[in-house]
Every structure is written in structure tokens, then in C-alpha cells.
Amino acid sequence: VKKKAGKYEKQSQPVKQTAVLGAGIMGGGIAYQSASKGTPILMKDIKDEAIELGLKEARKLFAKQVERKKLTTEQMAEKLTNIRPTLSYGDFGNVDLVVEAVVENPKVKDAVLTEVEGVVSEDTILTSNTSTISINRLAQNLKRPENFCGMHFFNPVHRMPLVEVIRGEKTGDAAVAATVAYTRAMGKTPIVVNDCPGFLVNRVLFPYFGGFSFLMEHGADFQHVDKVMEKFGWPMGPAYLLDVVGLDTAVHANEVMAEGFPDRMAREGKTAIQVMFDNDRLGQKNDKGFYAYE
Template structure:
């Protein structure tokens, strides 16, 4: 009876305050969306310039809404004031959920998650926005994996409706319920998926991108492939442009994780077009140069 009571309490654990680790493309977007939907958020990064960029992005998104008459200045100020940027780990104390959105590297994520677990309250939920890394693999870094799962948003966060909630082997049902409720509160459609590298969407997407990179390696013009995929095949963007939007470094890390996870299905090609661009520090839109150049 006691257990059920505890479970019921956890199942209705409302997320009233959140923290996001990483203020990059995804962390900044998640922080904005949470604040916009009324859940105040602490945004933590290791670089001040990343925090500044995260705040600027939120201002830009809302500036457009204000210009179109869909938001007033008062609401914009309120949203901005409910995002608290910080460089300090201690800044995340007292939150109900921590969303990890740092670089797609299992070792870095493992360290960051373990460090967070040692700081936050024992009933704080930890989630990872990893694109591809298995949740059970990340959970090995934690003392209590029952409070941990994947919460995978898509880019750009304020526009993309889907959130994959990834249930690890040891994730409790209460944790899943609370994370689904938080995603819904953020205006998103949550789907609960089982754990594997890439989950649902990226198990489909990365073999596609590997196929594209293989054609580029064979000498096919990347812009030509984009044109066909966009204009004739009807997709909103082609694979080269999509890789620039995702971030070439992130796409490269994800390709490695997927190739290791599905060796018989995905090539582990360290000299592919995407790997070459990453090595040349052409990271896509985030640093102004990837497959394409951005002014």
C-alpha cells in the first residue's frame, strides 16, 4: 500500500522548475520552450558566450512573435525573466527535473549526469536529450537509474511537435509518467519508446544520412542531391542542409554511435563526407560553414 502511495505521488510529481545543461542549439531551445509554457528554468553551460547565445535565440524567437502581433512585450519579458542562466553546477539545486543537452559523447554525458546526481535532491528526475546513445548505457553512470530516462526533442525545439521519451531497463513508470506530463505541458506530443541506439527517429534518419554521405564520397554533388530531395521528392530540406542544421559535429558523433550500435547495418566510415567536414571544423549553421556557407 505504501509503495502504491509513493508511486501515485511520484506519478503526479509535477515539474514546477526545471534545469537544462547545455545552452546550445537544443539546450537553448528546450529552456525557451519550458519558460514559454510557464515552467521556469535554469540554463547551465560551461561557456558564458553559449549562455548569451541561448538568451539571444529566445529573444529572437519571441521578437518574431511580437512583430506578428502574437505576443506582447510583457509576456516576452516574463518568459525571459523565467530563464536563469548560470555557469555554476549549484545553480540547478532545487529543480524537479534536469534535462542534459551537452555534446553527443557518452563519456562527457556520463560524467555530467553523475555529477548532477550528486548535487540534486533524491527525487529530482534526470533526463538526457541524447540523439542516439542508449539510455541503459548512460544509466550505468548513475546510482539510481530509476529516476532517469531519455527525453529527446527535435530541432528547432519551439517548432517540432515530437518528443521521444525513452524508457531504460531500470526507469520507473513514475519517472516516465512525469516526463510525459512535462513534455505535454511544453506543448509537445510525447511517444514512449524502448531503448536502443537512435531510438525511433534517428534509427531511420542516420542510415539515410549515411546513404547520402556515401553518394557524396562517390563524387555526386551534395547540392544536387538536396535539390532532388526537396523539389522533386518533396521533403522540407535535403540531407546536406539538414546536416548543417543539426550540426556537422553532432551528426558525426551520432553516425559513430549508430555504426557501433548496428555494425551490420551502418558503415563505420571515418573518412565520410560528414566526418571530413567535422575534421575541418565546418560544423554547419552553428559556426557559419558546413556543406554550405552561411553569411
């Protein structure tokens, strides 16, 4: 499923002005990363409170850089001006590339992508940060599917170096090239993959979580497994990683994988991950997962 990003490197027009739709966990992180590396970004949401939260998160991340003496307060103030919060599409006419990062709901994403396609210019590239929805499925309602691809960041955006650039059946080279160029400009590493359930990373990660779940069902101690995987050399074990990802997100992504690869990923009975979810242990987002948080 993998294509080299390198072949697209030299094909793109510079991406000078971008926009992110949704100022949530991911949208806020994307805005920060873009601003930090010098590409101006409009951050649009439908709620004032969401915009405020997104900006607060960006300010916090910049302030940490100041604390570590990597930025001066003047530089921080200047970089923050790269993020322009908005509740309207007023300034979208000269945007080169849009990252859609609204809630993971196909109907909402369809509506938002159709809306934004109506206000941007004909050659603006539209991308989606969806974790689980097929890029071909999202392209169906678009007038210019050749200008659309996936741009899948990982959480937390400022720390995770990889971005999956997902090529749908109708995606054109120009869309991939611009998305690869923007990924690089953000200081991230792009990998170009074809559209399929789980893209690349989750196709590796979810069978691993499945293996971990089996161990739990056979009576293993999750803290022990985490310690062993850390000794093996991974930065964190599967239980802690699941708490970071969110057990609700993991259950949903696993359903998508089971639907896409029923012979390999579908399971009889409840997995340990499902049992955690059923008991409202969602991980760090509600302070209780495999571990308890304060």
C-alpha cells in the same frame, strides 16, 4: 522499439519547476520553450558567457513573437522571468525534473549527472538530452537509475515538434510519465522508445544519409538530389539537412550507429560525409558545408 506515450499520460505528478544543465544551443532552446509555455526553469552553466548567450537566444526568440504580434512586450518580460539563470546548484532542492544538456562527452555527463543527483530531492526526475550515448550507460553511475531517462529534443528546439523519451532498462514508469507530461506541457509531441543506438529517429535518418552518400560517391549532384527530395515532398533535401545538423555531428552519430549495427551501418572506405568533414566543411556552424553560407 516504440511504446505509446498515451499510457503514461495520466500517471504523472505535475511538473512545476524544472532545470536545464548547459545553456548552449540545446539548453538555451529548451529554456526558451519551457518559459514560453509557462513552466519555470533554472538554466545552469559553468560559464557566465554561456548563460549570456543562452539568454540572448531566448530574448531573440521572444522578440520575434512580439514582432509577429503574438506577444506584447509585457508578456515577453513576464515569460522571460520563467528562466532563472544560475552558475550554482543552490536552488535545485525543489526541482521536479532536470534536463541535462551539456557537451556530448560521456565523462562530463557522468560527472554532471552524479553532481546533480547529489543536490536534488529523492524523487526528482533526471533526464539527458544526449543524441548518441546509451541511456543504460549513463544510468550506471546513478544511485537512483529508476528516476532517469532520455529526453531527446531536436534542433532548433522551438521549431521541432518531436521529443524522444528514452526508457533505459532501469527506468521506472514515474520517470517516463513525468517526462512525457513535461514534453506535452512544452507543446511538444513525445514518443517513448527503448534505449538503442540512434533511438528511433536517427535509425531512420542515418541509413537515409548513407543512401545519399552512396549517390554522391556514384557521381550524383547534391543540389539535384536536394531538389528531387523537395519535389518528393520533404521540407529539405539531405545535403541541406546535413549542413543544418553539422557534418561533425553526423560523422560522430554515424560511428555510433556503425558500432551498434556493424552488419548494416559499417562501411569500407570513406563516405562522402566523412570526406566533407575531413575537409573542414562542417555545415552552417562554420558557414561551409555542401552549400556556402554568409
